Amino acid sequence: MAVEEVLNSATTEEETNAITNTNPNPRSGGAADEEDEPEEGEILGGDEDSRQSTAAVVHQPHPLEHSWTFWFDNPSAKSKQAAWGSSIRPIYTFSTVEEFWSIYNNIHHPSKLTVGADFHCFKYKIEPKWEDPICANGGKWTTIFQKGKSDTSWLYTLLALIGEQFDNGDEICGAVVNVRARQDKIALWTKNASNEAAQLSIGKQWKELLDYNETIGFIIHEDAKKLDRGAKDRYKA
Template identity: 30%
Template sequence: MASTSPNPPSALSGAALQASRAALNAALADQSASADASESLEPGEIQEVDMQAQAEGIRTVFSDPTNFNVKHPLYSPWTLWFDSPATKGRNLPQTPISAFPQTPLPQTPGVAAAQGWMEDIKRVISFDSVEEFWGLYNNIIPPSQLPQKANYYLFKEGIIPAWEDEANKNGGKWSIQLPKDKNRANVDKMWLYTMLAAIGETFDPSPTTNGSNADSLITGVIVSTRPQFYRLSIWTRLAPSATEEDGLRERIEGVGRHFKTSVLGYADAAKLAGPLATEVEFLSHKDSEKKGKAAKKIII
């Protein structure tokens, strides 16, 4: 069933609005003169544009959530995936997405474990604009209302939310575990801010701000519900080694610090560990696979 209390973008404030605007700033919207006007120009003549009239005619999703006429593309397209014990063996995700047709699953990397796991995860929808993101967000069940052992995965288009994917296999994840009884009222906001920071490229902004063609470190973000806690995770395509000297560790730590302070809203020096709770911790996927050995964690 659909969420009964959608959170329209025009009502956003604080960190959510800031992150949304970061998503807009990561996009390029060209406002060009009409073709007819251009064709009537003499060689070397410059078309005069009434900028005030154009500005007055622009309605964004922030000023008019239902009748906007401008679409803001994101820096990268994204895909939302979902799984839950209640959806195993079924063709549709247990979310109110009846308006969105089910799409075929892309090929899973050639690893038997990943193939079995991917049979139960469902691809919900892909999007590449701010407006499509809000259309999705306002029509799915929030994490606080999901059944136990359910997961949302928001990953860049073309990247499967599995360790074995080429984009993930050399990476790791930042994560935090939050007790359910103390965070039921906060987890929806935390998940929203995490998604906004991901699609707005604010976790690792360097590829979008310096004109570089380098890939962002971020491949996807996840929220998981468990019987006694929630877990939020940010997956990266690379993980620092003990001998790295190229600044990767500093960049990875920057992601974790932004996650802790700007997205989750904790003080930089805050200690978060406790019963069922963890600090904001980074662990490579390769270390996660090691059984019975001390993990090499980075803690912010």
């Protein structure tokens, strides 16, 4: 299964409780608990230090501006697919900082993924496909890395996405890392390819965030569909 190939380990019930900041009721029932129940109208006692200590362990989650979904394209399934994109599967949707780290820390980084794998992180309800209505008129910036050397840049890209670090963040659809035999690629997908100013701003900011010194190109999805590998860069940064 795709999930089994992506996930390092399953999240336990205790870890899930910690991720969602929900704690099981420590009372297990029984006569002793009934004795501890306050009478109607009774004000619970306890010293100030005790109450402050209890309050200190209640952590609030940190919501993100958008929800995001991780998607995995299984390389073994791709060879059997009837149509492009049919092997892509959603893995997990997250909407808080805590949920992001809980899933990120339990998935393989690009250097550990099988050759041929594609791992995506897209805004919730946007599918990482050319045919998606939000992606259809867009394109992508692409960075290239030596085989197994994209882990840090992939993490920085994810943090830039969920942290809304782009000036034209509304243009962002998501990102994908492609693991291949000789190299890794990270692509940043955007919505409106005709908005040259926004695309150039995104490309330049992305390079700065990654400290990436090579020239990167922006290819329009429509050109990629028609020309495949013959598609040329519309913009460069």
